[in-house]
Amino acid sequence: MSRRLLADPTLERAARAFDLDTTRLRFVRDVANIVYAHERDGRVRFLRLTHEADRGAPDVDAELDWLAFLAARGLPVCRPVQSVDGRLRVAADDHHSAAVFERVRGEPCSLEA
Numbered sequence: 001m002s003r004r005l006l007a008d009p010t011l012e013r014a015a016r017a018f019d020l021d022t023t024r025l026r027f028v029r030d031v032a033n034i035v036y037a038h039e040r041d042g043r044v045r046f047l048r049l050t051h052e053a054d055r056g057a058p059d060v061d062a063e064l065d066w067l068a069f070l071a072a073r074g075l076p077v078c079r080p081v082q083s084v085d086g087r088l089r090v091a092a093d094d095h096h097s098a099a100v101f102e103r104v105r106g107e108p109c110s111l112e113a
Contacts, residue, residue, distance in 0.1 A: 006034055006049065006096070007093070009093070010049070010092045010093040010096055011025070011049075011092070013090075013092050013093065013098075014049060014090065014092035014096070014098035015038075015047060016084075017083045017084060017085075017090040017092075017098060018045075018047065018081060018083050018084065018090075018098070020038045020040075020047060020100070021038070021040065024038050024039060024040060025037070025038055025047065026038075026039075028046070032050075032054055033048045034048070034049040034050075034051075035048050035049075043102075044102075044103040045100050045101065046100065046101045046103070047098065047099075047100050048098070048099050048100070048101065049092055049096045049097070049098050050096065050097045050098075050099070051095055052095050052096070052097070053095075055097075057089065057091075057097055060089050060099065061088070064080045064099055065088070067079065067080050067101075068080050068088065076104055076105055077104060078101035078102060078103070078104045079101065080099055080100070081099075081100040081101065081102060083100075
């Protein structure tokens with residue numbers, strides 16, 4: 001059960017902003033963020049909803065800009081995806097920011113030498 005009830009219009013608004021099909025969203029977790037996986041044409045993306053009580057819009061924007069910066073330089077991070085209108089973050093409702101990320105590429109790290 002979610003720590004915070006998420007109204008269907010909030011999820012639909014967030015998905016629509018990133019051209020995601022709500023019927024393809026699969027709940028992943030609700031810890032610090034509410035996360036859904038979305039797969040289409042063999043491509044997996046993650047829709048993340050962040051409540052303002054956890055992190056405000058300026059902090060989310062800074063995080064997304066930093067990840068985009070790192071991804072543009074070839075680092076293996078979850079690249080943020082632009083919304084339909086070109087933003088990295090959209091307001092899903094009065095309290096949730098939405099962002100979408102590509103699945104990170106690469107291999108899991110190993111501590112063995």
